[in-house]
Amino acid sequence: MAKEFKRSYKFAFYTSLFITLFTTGALAAYQVFYANFSFIHTAVFFVLCYCLAFLIIQLRIEHFIYRRVKAVYDNVSLLESSSLQKQQVTTDMATLTREVEKFAEGKKLEIEALKIRENYRKEFMGNVSHELKTPLFTVQGYILTLIDGAIKDKKVRDKYLNRASKGLDRLIYIVKDLDMITKLEAGELHLREEEFDIIEVIQNVFDLFEMKSAKKNISLTFDLDYEEPIYIYADKEKIQQVITNLVVNSIKYGKIGGTTEVSIEDLIKNKVIVRITDNGEGIEQKNIPRLFERFYRVDKSGSRKEGGSGLGLAIVKHILEAHNEKIYVESDFGVGSEFSFTLEKSKQRAPVQTSTAKT
Incomplete structure (x- = not known):
């Protein structure tokens, strides 16, 4: 009883x-x-x-x-x-004790998560401050030099104004990327999905960065001659940005005389996988888990010299996650890297692909 x-x-x-x-x-x-x-x-x-x-x-x-x-x-x-x-x-004090312990454990986990977020916030604010102050101080230096009298020398004036303009362009680039990633994380940037040819989008990116790649003698190429279009259902503008960011990274970290190669393969019935491969510097395995963090840099000195906002890969990840897609990384340090991501095929018409190997 x-x-x-x-x-x-x-x-x-x-x-x-x-x-x-x-x-x-x-x-x-x-x-x-x-x-x-x-x-x-x-x-x-x-x-x-x-x-x-x-x-x-x-x-x-x-x-x-x-x-x-x-x-x-x-x-x-x-x-x-x-x-x-x-x-x-x-x-029932035993039940009460269990409830209190359970609640306390939940609060402990919540506190640990808040500490991680706080550390991440501090790191993020430090990175934002560093990224913004570098071009700001550069522009300020050029303008102060001009104010101090260099503006009278036409040659020096034009050179400094051009450099100040480049610094402002970098500031605008960083602010735009920050605005985009903030909207992506807050879910405020809505996708406008449509049917489009992924081959055409990739070729447009190749054309856009042809001169940039030519400076390092890097070839931008497909693995095959894709004679038929491959139709994708996604946000065309955002997917073009994904490909742009990945191609720019491959050029930035590619070796002189290297290659950036893009391939599209059937993955499953309604999916394709896009692979962007280069034979550049490669990435050490310890850096891969943090590769898609905002402002995370594998090579801080080299990447700063090359420029960029430090948000490219973070934006890539968020755009693909907004499409419910995945991105993968494989890399051998000193050999090269491959970034690949999935996309949904168009539901209206399945692509019929006939490809011929390049000679």
Whole structure:
């Protein structure tokens, strides 16, 4: 029977029993010595005394536990007072203890997550500050030099104004990327999905960066001659930005006389995988897990010299995640890297691909 009672009820049961026995015994003794002994009167008194004692003790226990636990919750700010209900903390202390421990464990995990976010926030703010102050100080230096008298020299003036203009372009580039990644993370940048030819988009990116790649004698090429279009259903502008960022990275870290090669392969029935491969510097394995973090740089000195906002790969990841797609990285340090990502084929017309190897 004891198993059927919760602990506080068990306590109230035995306490009430002891009180009742004592008071009943006292009443019986009084009746024996000072009045006529009545068994019925004693039994009635026993029942009434027991019920009253049980009720009083149980209510007192409930009030005591609720008040003490509520005070603890208020003091350590584990729960809002309004969320604590009397029926939740009245009787079973073992259950209450488990609930408190469970809640405390949840709060511990939440605090650890907040600490990680705080460290990430500090690192992010430091990176933003560094990225912005470099071009700002550069532009400020050129302008101050011109104000101090260099503006009278036409040759120096034109050179410094051009450099200041490049510094401002870099600032605008960083701010635009920050604005985009903020909108992507907040879910405010909506996709405009449409059907388009992925081959055409990649070729447009090749044409756009033909001069940039030519400076390092890097070839931008397909692995095959894709004679038929491959239709994709996605946001054309955003996917072009993904390919642009990956191609620019391959040029930035590519070796002189190297190659950036793009291939498109069927993955499953309704998916294709786009691979962008280069034979550049490659990435050490320790850096790959953090590669898509904002402002994370594998080679801080080299990447700064090459420019960029430091947000390119983070934007790539967010755009693909917004499409419910994945991006993968494979790299051998000193050999080269391959970035690949999936895309959904067009539902209107499945691509019929006929490819011929280049000679």
